[in-house]
Amino acid sequence: MLTVTLPGTGGTQPLPHRALACLAVTAAGGTVLLDCGEGTQTALRRWGVSAWRIHTVLLTHYHGDHILGLPGLLQTLASLGRTAPLTVAGPAGLDAVAGAVTALAGPLPFAVQWRQAGDTPFAAGPLTVTPFPLVHRVPCCGYALHLPRAGRFDPHKARAAGIPVPLWGRLQAGERVGGFTPDQVLGPPRRGLTVVYATDTAPCPAVIQAARDADLLCMDATYPDDADGDKAALYGHCTCRQTGETAAAAGVRRLWLTHYSAAVTDLAPGLAAAQKAYPAALAGTDGMRLELEFDKEETP
Numbered sequence: 001m002l003t004v005t006l007p008g009t010g011g012t013q014p015l016p017h018r019a020l021a022c023l024a025v026t027a028a029g030g031t032v033l034l035d036c037g038e039g040t041q042t043a044l045r046r047w048g049v050s051a052w053r054i055h056t057v058l059l060t061h062y063h064g065d066h067i068l069g070l071p072g073l074l075q076t077l078a079s080l081g082r083t084a085p086l087t088v089a090g091p092a093g094l095d096a097v098a099g100a101v102t103a104l105a106g107p108l109p110f111a112v113q114w115r116q117a118g119d120t121p122f123a124a125g126p127l128t129v130t131p132f133p134l135v136h137r138v139p140c141c142g143y144a145l146h147l148p149r150a151g152r153f154d155p156h157k158a159r160a161a162g163i164p165v166p167l168w169g170r171l172q173a174g175e176r177v178g179g180f181t182p183d184q185v186l187g188p189p190r191r192g193l194t195v196v197y198a199t200d201t202a203p204c205p206a207v208i209q210a211a212r213d214a215d216l217l218c219m220d221a222t223y224p225d226d227a228d229g230d231k232a233a234l235y236g237h238c239t240c241r242q243t244g245e246t247a248a249a250a251g252v253r254r255l256w257l258t259h260y261s262a263a264v265t266d267l268a269p270g271l272a273a274a275q276k277a278y279p280a281a282l283a284g285t286d287g288m289r290l291e292l293e294f295d296k297e298e299t300p
Helices: 040-046 070-079 094-105 155-160 165-172 205-210 226-235 240-250 268-277
Strands: 002-008 022-027 030-034 054-058 086-090 112-116 122-124 127-133 141-149 190-198 216-220 255-258 288-292
Touching: 002 040, 002 190, 002 216, 022 040, 022 190, 040 070, 054 070, 054 122, 054 127, 070 086, 070 094, 086 094, 094 112, 127 205, 141 205, 155 165, 190 205, 205 240, 216 240, 240 255, 240 268, 255 268
Parallel strands: 030 054, 054 086, 086 112, 190 216, 216 255
Antiparallel strands: 002 022, 002 288, 022 030, 122 127, 127 141, 141 190
């Protein structure tokens, strides 16, 4: 199961009723935080996301509204006595950011493992993280977070392999034991859960490819009206209509709009524009939360 929380949905500047855009994905008791702008700690606390449980921070890019909360988060974790390492990943330019954040945060009792996000998937707790390029004014990437699901346990395979019954449960849980491996008792992998986060970006094929059949796409919807299309293209953002079209093209199961311009006071027009292409679209609001579970299967 995955718990997805949207602590903030704003772009550029935090507002009294709208924190800066970030996303928290929790699995197996640990959390991946996507972006960490000014005030992220307050937003996390407000919506019940434990900073202590964050093991990975994924930065989409290095504009201030996406990273200025990171030094403070590191200081807070230090004051709480954290000793476990923290991974921070981001696109090209990470070394310079790491130096600045480290200087601002000061000495820490835990290691920060800085990782440049290329095109190679990597593990974040039980999740597989796949970065992909976005179209913005600076190097920027989105992230697909996937929770895999092992194949169904097959007792016929286990018996045929001569595996003692007391070992079945451990093998089913993914453990190698007694010289046996899980693949000897499991069928083919089943559909897992995938959450995709893509902001800031103009429409691009990479989002469609990364979000194909995703359970949730949380995507840039900076401008509600196509009248701002030229501005969106200039600054590397989407109109709400474009975001809806991207979700429809990718065949996602759910769409949350996020990263609204500070000038947006009414979400309804933008949502209506997105729903013309993707009727199930939802306007993301601060504190929105979703529990994602594996698809139910019929008993064979």
